[in-house]
Amino acid sequence: MDGMIAMLPAPLQKLSSHIDFQGQKVAERTYQVILTIAGIIGFLVGFWTQQLSYAMFTVLGASAFTALIILPPWPFLFRKNPIVWHTPAEPQESGDKKKETKKTK
Structure with missing residues (x-):
């Protein structure tokens, strides 16, 4: 993902995408x-006008509207609860170092 962000122009690289x-x-x-409601409304519009194209345009318009709402990572909608990562623990050195012995044949 970082490689794709690096290909963007400099002002857009500052925007968070997570x-x-x-x-x-x-x-x-x-x-x-939104798409379920749009499907129901599209069906009713198409049934009432007897035009399948009106039903399709209603659903396609709702899909475009949904994309405008969902695709950008709005900070007030989708980034309210950031993940708090733990700091990595330092490896502890053991006081009892075992002596390695080699057996000869």
Whole structure:
């Protein structure tokens, strides 16, 4: 992912592209709800007007709207709960060093 960010222009490289796990859950749920509602509305519009194209345009418009909401990693929606990583523990040196003995044949 960092290689792709390095290919972007300098001003865009400063933008964060990561979302947290809770943000992923919110993004997926939002996506599911909006597209389900759009599918129902699209079906009703298409049924009422007897035009399949109206139903398709309704669903495609909702898909574009959903993409505008979901794809950017908005800090107020998808980055509220950052992961706090633990600092790595220093390896402890053992006081009892075993002597390595070689057996000769």
